[in-house]
Amino acid sequence: MDAKEKPRVAFFSFTCCEGCQLMVLSCEKELPDILSHINIVNFREAMTEKSDDYDIAFVEGSISTKEEIKKLNKIRKTARVVVALGACSSTGGLNCLKNRYSMEEVKERVYGKKAALSNRHVQTIPARPIDAVIHVDYYIHGCPIPKKEFLSFLTALLMGKKPDMTNHPVCVDCKMAGNICVFEKGISCLGPVTRAGCDAICVTYGTWCWGCRGLVDDPNINAHEQTLKRHGLDPEAVDKKFALYGNCKSSNKCLTPKK
Amino acid sequence: MGNVNDFKFLSERGFQGLVKGLLKELKVYGTIVKDGFPAFGEISAPEELVLSSTPTHLSAKEFFFPQREVLLKFNIKTAAFSPVIESVDQAIIGMHPCDIRALSLMDRVFAAGTPDPNYLSRRSKTLIIGSDCMPDDYCFCKSLGNSEAESGFDIFLHALGKGFLVRTGSDKGRAALLKYAKLRAPSTKEFREFQGLCLKRDSSFKAKVDAPPAELPSIYAKSDESKVWQKIGAICTGCGSCNNVCPTCYCFDVKDEVKASLAEGERVRNWDGCTLEDFAKVAGGHNFRKTRAERLRHRFNRKFRYLSSTFDSLFCVGCGRCSRACLVKINIVEVTNELVSECHNK
Numbered sequence: 253m254d255a256k257e258k259p260r261v262a263f264f265s266f267t268c269c270e271g272c273q274l275m276v277l278s279c280e281k282e283l284p285d286i287l288s289h290i291n292i293v294n295f296r297e298a299m300t301e302k303s304d305d306y307d308i309a310f311v312e313g314s315i316s317t318k319e320e321i322k323k324l325n326k327i328r329k330t331a332r333v334v335v336a337l338g339a340c341s342s343t344g345g346l347n348c349l350k351n352r353y354s355m356e357e358v359k360e361r362v363y364g365k366k367a368a369l370s371n372r373h374v375q376t377i378p379a380r381p382i383d384a385v386i387h388v389d390y391y392i393h394g395c396p397i398p399k400k401e402f403l404s405f406l407t408a409l410l411m412g413k414k415p416d417m418t419n420h421p422v423c424v425d426c427k428m429a430g431n432i433c434v435f436e437k438g439i440s441c442l443g444p445v446t447r448a449g450c451d452a453i454c455v456t457y458g459t460w461c462w463g464c465r466g467l468v469d470d471p472n473i474n475a476h477e478q479t480l481k482r483h484g485l486d487p488e489a490v491d492k493k494f495a496l497y498g499n500c501k502s503s504n505k506c507l508t509p510k511k
Numbered sequence: 512m513g514n515v516n517d518f519k520f521l522s523e524r525g526f527q528g529l530v531k532g533l534l535k536e537l538k539v540y541g542t543i544v545k546d547g548f549p550a551f552g553e554i555s556a557p558e559e560l561v562l563s564s565t566p567t568h569l570s571a572k573e574f575f576f577p578q579r580e581v582l583l584k585f586n587i588k589t590a591a592f593s594p595v596i597e598s599v600d601q602a603i604i605g606m607h608p609c610d611i612r613a614l615s616l617m618d619r620v621f622a623a624g625t626p627d628p629n630y631l632s633r634r635s636k637t638l639i640i641g642s643d644c645m646p647d648d649y650c651f652c653k654s655l656g657n658s659e660a661e662s663g664f665d666i667f668l669h670a671l672g673k674g675f676l677v678r679t680g681s682d683k684g685r686a687a688l689l690k691y692a693k694l695r696a697p698s699t700k701e702f703r704e705f706q707g708l709c710l711k712r713d714s715s716f717k718a719k720v721d722a723p724p725a726e727l728p729s730i731y732a733k734s735d736e737s738k739v740w741q742k743i744g745a746i747c748t749g750c751g752s753c754n755n756v757c758p759t760c761y762c763f764d765v766k767d768e769v770k771a772s773l774a775e776g777e778r779v780r781n782w783d784g785c786t787l788e789d790f791a792k793v794a795g796g797h798n799f800r801k802t803r804a805e806r807l808r809h810r811f812n813r814k815f816r817y818l819s820s821t822f823d824s825l826f827c828v829g830c831g832r833c834s835r836a837c838l839v840k841i842n843i844v845e846v847t848n849e850l851v852s853e854c855h856n857k
Contacts, residue, residue: 427755
């Protein structure tokens with residue numbers, strides 16, 4: 253294939269830890285093959301060159317300043333395909349925890365009393381997923397994204413196949429992994445309503461599902477709230493459990509701006 | 512319970528010797544304790560085995576029909592492909608009568624129509640060592656008429672206070688015992704102890720289905736419009752655990768996974784489950800079973816009605832794993848009994 257015909261791919265990062273970009277870079281074994289099919293023209297974590305001409309934009313991070321909204325709109329205008337990369341981008345992620353407080357309180361908590369009074373340096377707005385600002389074509393979920401999912405998404409896109417997005421709960425991945433259910437062990441988790449695709453690694457390695465991949469398409473939240481209550485969580489604890497990652501798109505208590 | 516002549520006595524040490532012998536020849540899986548719960552796992556020494564009186568979390572189906580397996584390797588550029596059948600000689604120790612019954616049903620499913628070479632290859636290389644159990648709150652195999660394992664095993668162990676009474680079910684089982692274990696005829700005392708344990712087990716079942724198994728297909732056939740489906744559909748999260756822990760749920764999905772070279776790839780088979788939202792979704796996005804109520808009704812009917820005409824058997828073996836795993840407490844015996852009672856009151 254001629255180099256000019258290769259799709260031009262850009263990676264952008266907003267409010268996040270940039271761990272999902274790192275997952276892309278850690279596909280070391282596959283990168284040579286990947287680079288024979290695409291041209292990467294923008295990738296701050298990996299290169300200095302930049303270009304405003306690209307076909308596919310992978311967008312990582314949630315949107316938490318007005319400046320970020322402007323930049324994101326520009327990306328949408330330029331790219332033919334926009335992909336939300338990781339939890340912050342696809343559901344709002346951990347950043348949305350701050351939306352439970354007033355922005356003044358948040359600024360003061362992080363930057364101290366002086367910063368709270370200043371509008372010059374800290375222009376924060378409630379954090380939101382990128383689809384609260386622009387139309388998103390595809391989502392790759394997770395905190396961080398699984399390498400496997402990024403690769404299968406990219407190969408599908410390059411072959412003109414419909415990318416396969418998991419829509420079953422984490423319980424399925426847990427059974428695939430042969431795990432004992434965490435509820436049996438007296439712990440509680442968000443597996444029954446959370447989108448799988450992660451191979452249930454958190455449970456496999458001894459913790460529980462935190463809900464980082466957001467909810468399945470049709471979650472039965474009420475039923476799972478009842479399960480959590482039956483396992484001893486009070487309503488506030490249930491609310492907190494959902495708030496960590498998933499609340500942003502599920503509960504009416506959530507202050508996160510939506511689609 | 513059988514005749515005393517059908518049994519031999521095997522000491523604890525004899526059993527350890529048998530397992531040690533098998534470990535030299537085969538991959539050995541058996542019941543172990545995982546996070547405090549009974550589960551099947553690979554063992555490398557007899558001490559790791561813990562024969563469990565209650566069912567394991569997952570069934571033993573993964574040793575014949577793994578969660579994920581490669582069926583085919585291919586290359587798009589060269590159009591070359593080759594089938595993959597991964598199977599090794601293996602022994603599975605600690606399968607209960609319900610698990611053995613379930614395996615005999617799976618044998619028929621995977622041999623019917625176009626026989627499944629992957630399953631059948633694993634099955635033919637497997638030595639089954641069954642073991643006794645004691646019902647917990649969810650076990651109801653007795654209600655379905657399969658609380659005793661009459662066949663389907665190579666060796667069956669009945670644990671006594673000390674040692675085992677042993678039955679053999681195949682030449683393969685007899686040969687393994689002959690090679691690795693010293694057996695003797697059981698004493699009268701040992702046989703009495705066994706009889707006592709059988710009676711205790713038989714009277715320990717708490718969960719019961721309120722109709723004979725032969726009537727269940729027709730009871731389910733009359734229950735399509737029952738309110739039970741809406742009731743359990745409202746609390747189901749669609750997590751698929753009932754399918755995945757079930758020893759007779761055999762549905763799968765096949766996908767092609769292409770490597771980053773966009774040339775080589777693998778055709779992979781994964782477990783699938785009819786209670787999952789996308790199970791009956793087809794091209795274009797139409798879903799034949801949109802609601803959780805419809806999906807549950809389908810699953811229950813698969814266990815008690817639909818397959819009974821094809822295979823002349825219920826496809827529930829009464830292990831109770833689905834009820835045990837269900838976080839919203841949908842209980843297969845309670846649901847069935849509600850349908851039984853609705854039918855009798857009609």
